[in-house]
Amino acid sequence: MRRATADRGIEVTTSTESKQGMYDHQAIEARWQARWKSEKAFAAKDDFTLPKYYVLDMFPYPSGAGLHVGHPLSYTATDIVARYKRKRGFNVLHPMGWDAFGLPAEQYALEHGIHPALTTRRNIENFRRQLQALGFSYDWDREVNTTDPGYYRWTQWIFLQLYERGLAYQAEVPVNWCPALGTVLANEEVVDGRSERGGHPVIRRPMKQWMLRITAYADRLLSDLDDLEWPEHLKDQQRNWIGRSTGAEIDFAVDGRDVVLRVFTTRPDTLFGATYMVIAPEHPEAATIVTDAQRPACDAYRDQAALKSDLERTQLVKEKTGVFTGRHAINPATGERIPIWMADYVMLGYGTGAIMAVPGHDERDHEFARAFGLPIREVVAGGDVEQEAYTGDGPLVNSGFLDGLAVPAAKARMIEWLEQQGKGVAAVHTKLRDWLFSRQRYWGEPFPILHHDDGSVSTVPESELPVRLPDVERYEPSGTGESPLALVEDWVSTVDPVSGERVRRETHTMPQWAGSCWYYLRFIDPHDDEHLVAPEKERYWMPVDLYIGGAEHAVLHLLYARFWHKVLHDVGVVSCSEPFRKLVNQGMILGEDGEKMSKSRGNVINPDEVVQRFGADAFRLYEMFMGPLTATKPWQTNGLKGTHGFLKRVHRLFVDEQGTSAVHDGEPGDDALRAFHGCLDKVGGDIERLSFNTAIAAMMECINVLVKEGPGIPRALARPFLVMLEPFAPHLAEELHATALGASESLAWTSWPEVDARWLVSETVKVPVQINGKVRTVLDVPADIGQAELERAARDDAGVATLLAQGDVAKVVVVPGRIVNFVVRPR
RNA sequence: GCGAGGAUGGCGGAACUGGCAGACGCGCUGGAUUUAGGAUCCAGUGGAGCAAUCCGUGGGGGUUCGAGUCCCCCUCCUCGCACCA
Numbered sequence: 001m002r003r004a005t006a007d008r009g010i011e012v013t014t015s016t017e018s019k020q021g022m023y024d025h026q027a028i029e030a031r032w033q034a035r036w037k038s039e040k041a042f043a044a045k046d047d048f049t050l051p052k053y054y055v056l057d058m059f060p061y062p063s064g065a066g067l068h069v070g071h072p073l074s075y076t077a078t079d080i081v082a083r084y085k086r087k088r089g090f091n092v093l094h095p096m097g098w099d100a101f102g103l104p105a106e107q108y109a110l111e112h113g114i115h116p117a118l119t120t121r122r123n124i125e126n127f128r129r130q131l132q133a134l135g136f137s138y139d140w141d142r143e144v145n146t147t148d149p150g151y152y153r154w155t156q157w158i159f160l161q162l163y164e165r166g167l168a169y170q171a172e173v174p175v176n177w178c179p180a181l182g183t184v185l186a187n188e189e190v191v192d193g194r195s196e197r198g199g200h201p202v203i204r205r206p207m208k209q210w211m212l213r214i215t216a217y218a219d220r221l222l223s224d225l226d227d228l229e230w231p232e233h234l235k236d237q238q239r240n241w242i243g244r245s246t247g248a249e250i251d252f253a254v255d256g257r258d259v260v261l262r263v264f265t266t267r268p269d270t271l272f273g274a275t276y277m278v279i280a281p282e283h284p285e286a287a288t289i290v291t292d293a294q295r296p297a298c299d300a301y302r303d304q305a306a307l308k309s310d311l312e313r314t315q316l317v318k319e320k321t322g323v324f325t326g327r328h329a330i331n332p333a334t335g336e337r338i339p340i341w342m343a344d345y346v347m348l349g350y351g352t353g354a355i356m357a358v359p360g361h362d363e364r365d366h367e368f369a370r371a372f373g374l375p376i377r378e379v380v381a382g383g384d385v386e387q388e389a390y391t392g393d394g395p396l397v398n399s400g401f402l403d404g405l406a407v408p409a410a411k412a413r414m415i416e417w418l419e420q421q422g423k424g425v426a427a428v429h430t431k432l433r434d435w436l437f438s439r440q441r442y443w444g445e446p447f448p449i450l451h452h453d454d455g456s457v458s459t460v461p462e463s464e465l466p467v468r469l470p471d472v473e474r475y476e477p478s479g480t481g482e483s484p485l486a487l488v489e490d491w492v493s494t495v496d497p498v499s500g501e502r503v504r505r506e507t508h509t510m511p512q513w514a515g516s517c518w519y520y521l522r523f524i525d526p527h528d529d530e531h532l533v534a535p536e537k538e539r540y541w542m543p544v545d546l547y548i549g550g551a552e553h554a555v556l557h558l559l560y561a562r563f564w565h566k567v568l569h570d571v572g573v574v575s576c577s578e579p580f581r582k583l584v585n586q587g588m589i590l591g592e593d594g595e596k597m598s599k600s601r602g603n604v605i606n607p608d609e610v611v612q613r614f615g616a617d618a619f620r621l622y623e624m625f626m627g628p629l630t631a632t633k634p635w636q637t638n639g640l641k642g643t644h645g646f647l648k649r650v651h652r653l654f655v656d657e658q659g660t661s662a663v664h665d666g667e668p669g670d671d672a673l674r675a676f677h678g679c680l681d682k683v684g685g686d687i688e689r690l691s692f693n694t695a696i697a698a699m700m701e702c703i704n705v706l707v708k709e710g711p712g713i714p715r716a717l718a719r720p721f722l723v724m725l726e727p728f729a730p731h732l733a734e735e736l737h738a739t740a741l742g743a744s745e746s747l748a749w750t751s752w753p754e755v756d757a758r759w760l761v762s763e764t765v766k767v768p769v770q771i772n773g774k775v776r777t778v779l780d781v782p783a784d785i786g787q788a789e790l791e792r793a794a795r796d797d798a799g800v801a802t803l804l805a806q807g808d809v810a811k812v813v814v815v816p817g818r819i820v821n822f823v824v825r826p827r
Numbered sequence: 828g829c830g831a832g833g834a835u836g837g838c839g840g841a842a843c844u845g846g847c848a849g850a851c852g853c854g855c856u857g858g859a860u861u862u863a864g865g866a867u868c869c870a871g872u873g874g875a876g877c878a879a880u881c882c883g884u885g886g887g888g889g890u891u892c893g894a895g896u897c898c899c900c901c902u903c904c905u906c907g908c909a910c911c912a
Binding site: 232234236237241245247347350351355357363364367430551622625632634636638639641693696698699770774775815818821823 | 853912
């Protein structure tokens with residue numbers, strides 16, 4: 001500590017001589033970054049008596065392109081909060097790590113013949129350098145890397161817990177196969193029939209895959225959203241994705257066949273209006289149901305549907321298509337024979353893959369009935385079902401024992417009746433599917449799974465973890481759905497440590513989401529070989545108090561992580577049921593042309609160049625000053641001049657042109673005190689509200705006043721000002737604290753200054769006086785002036801009096817400290 | 828189509844429970860200083876008008892002494908979801 005201080009003194013002198021009291025951001029920033037690093041200035045303490053604050057960024061995927069200006073947006077926001085909370089007496093955990101498994105590294109390896117481990121290491125080093133150059137106050141001793149065997153050992157351990165609880169299973173399922181990427185993708189990774197990464201076409205194909213039973217947690221994932229301090233739209237997205245709907249499953253007998261068609265409906269009340277049925281083309285009973293006469297037509301239709309990509313099936317097709325199966329079913333309520341159709345507007349993946357069609361009260365069924373001339377029957381009064389489906393409430397009609405009931409009552413009554421008759425049950429369905437968890441790629445966590453000759457599966461014992469990813473020469477996906485790992489014979493073939501049998505390892509790998517599902521837990525206890533996280537540390541630090549990241553993870557990372565967290569809660573590893581108490585999505589930064597930044601548009605801003613030219617402090621300040629954190633906003637390099645200029649003015653306030661301290665012992669004037677304490681009060685509140693742009697504006701206003709009161713700054717305000725500035729511009733604040741004030745200790749853990757409330761209220765206030773709502777004059781009156789006196793003061797104003805004399809005062813509104821308004825009727 | 832968010836000077840954006848619209852910054856204009864400046868400082872800057880004044884928060888209506896803010900209708904933009912039975 002003392003050595004560092006002495007060294008710094010020498011460096012400062014050198015710098016001062018060469019730059020003659022100029023704001024030399026490069027020298028200042030390098031000096032403080034080095035000191036923070038060597039002193040481990042931001043290490044979180046495992047002192048459980050202190051109040052804690054865990055503030056987390058969504059950790060980045062370390063791409064070869066390096067940091068883009070979007071990363072530091074949220075990272076600066078969390079850094080300001082972290083630095084502020086330390087000053088408020090919190091023990092702050094503010095870590096950073098790397099989400100480093102995944103496709104891009106592997107893709108790059110394929111193209112350039114460089115091992116993903118190597119490019120990953122290189123990219124991480126570049127990212128770390130760039131982040132450190134921005135002065136973020138991370139506790140670097142807690143850095144984690146999802147590709148580190150010491151880390152993914154625990155990812156595999158969690159998989160074992162899932163497996164043992166029956167939450168991980170293998171299934172032959174129709175999957176999203178992406179030929180271009182040579183792998184399967186989760187539903188969440190497919191957008192409009194294309195891969196989320198790369199935008200390649202995705203087709204349906206049955207394959208044996210590892211699945212995670214996230215559906216078993218659907219209800220908890222849904223209901224626990226209510227208590228989270230998350231943006232409402234994001235919670236809605238998750239609710240929407242989970243898509244829970246309540247209704248009934250109803251069995252329809254098929255006329256002339258010994259099968260029942262089970263349907264799911266949210267409108268059991270409309271059963272009397274079911275005039276036909278529809279099955280999905282891939283429905284497993286299709287072969288039984290379709291008559292010989294209709295078989296050629298149905299087979300052709302099914303084949304055609306199979307050829308369509310998801311994109312075509314959901315996006316492009318708006319005309320309803322379908323074909324009659326030749327068979328009829330019996331409506332259990334009416335006893336009528338109703339035709340069974342096959343149509344691709346019914347999906348195998350939702351409900352039971354078959355529906356009862358109620359064209360009178362469902363828009364899709366209505367459209368289909370119209371197209372194929374099927375009967376439409378009204379069973380809920382209130383609309384004109386010949387014209388359009390009526391989906392609203394109303395009394396039931398044409399519905400036997402339901403007649404006269406309103407829709408909700410009719411639903412309940414019908415379910416009761418179905419259950420009595422043994423023809424149906426109340427049921428809940430979710431849109432959420434089980435999570436397809438395996439990938440046919442090299443660069444991911446291996447499964448701790450062994451395949452035996454008899455086809456059975458066993459797990460690698462915990463003591464044998466991690467199952468290390470072998471080094472390979474080739475990473476090409478085989479294209480057949482085999483993972484590249486399948487080619488590594490001496491890795492695949494191994495001995496089961498439990499039975500001693502020769503077994504074959506699972507060759508699929510886990511998806512990128514696996515590592516990011518639980519990294520926030522490892523930050524708490526990153527070097528523990530005994531536990532994923534030590535229980536007492538977990539109890540202290542969890543949950544994450546503030547989590548900031550991009551909205552693109554609304555239903556991917558954030559849903560998966562919540563799922564794993566709940567499983568770990570059930571396993572007893574974590575003490576809370578939800579990992580992220582408060583969540584914020586930062587907005588996107590667009591290019592200077594107002595378009596999304598992209599290499600092809602050539603509008604990408606390189607943070608390194610900006611930092612070089614304006615400095616990390618000006619860069620941090622600018623990113624926060626651009627606008628609200630959550631807003632999408634365009635980059636303007638010119639804007640850096642504003643924040644850089646502000647820092648120069650701050651510097652000049654503390655250091656004169658000769659490079660000597662401009663801090664003086666004079667008493668601060670009232671204006672300075674009022675400006676400072678007003679600012680301090682606002683900045684503190686703004687940080688709590690994550691309103692950083694207005695906090696910076698307030699500091700700019702404050703500095704404008706202090707500069708007018710200058711030259712130099714009174715000692716009484718100098719240090720408090722720097723403490724207030726430090727979360728935003730830590731390098732300059734530390735530098736001025738050390739040089740202009742001669743301090744030796746860092747501002748990192750110092751206390752936030754007390755606001756002196758006396759300076760928040762001024763003796764006089766300006767009160768506008770309106771006549772008929774238009775401001776005519778502004779009065780300077782004592783702040784505590786009463787209503788009557790204020791009105792008198794307004795009437796005494798010469799200009800006001802003249803105007804009042806021109807008419808009759810019909811009404812006077814006087815709000816002390818705010819406004820006076822005379823309503824005047826002309827005579 | 829459904830859901831959510833948004834529209835304020837030349838630009839990014841301020842405005843707590845309705846109370847001086849345009850804080851702060853960029854840009855621009857003029858000036859000072861400088862060999863020079865993409866440096867610094869001072870002044871100005873919503874629009875129209877010499878002025879008093881008038882007009883101004885996407886458009887139209889309403890509530891109110893008073894509306895960027897509240898209510899109704901419409902237009903446009905962004906982001907989700909998209910045959911979910």
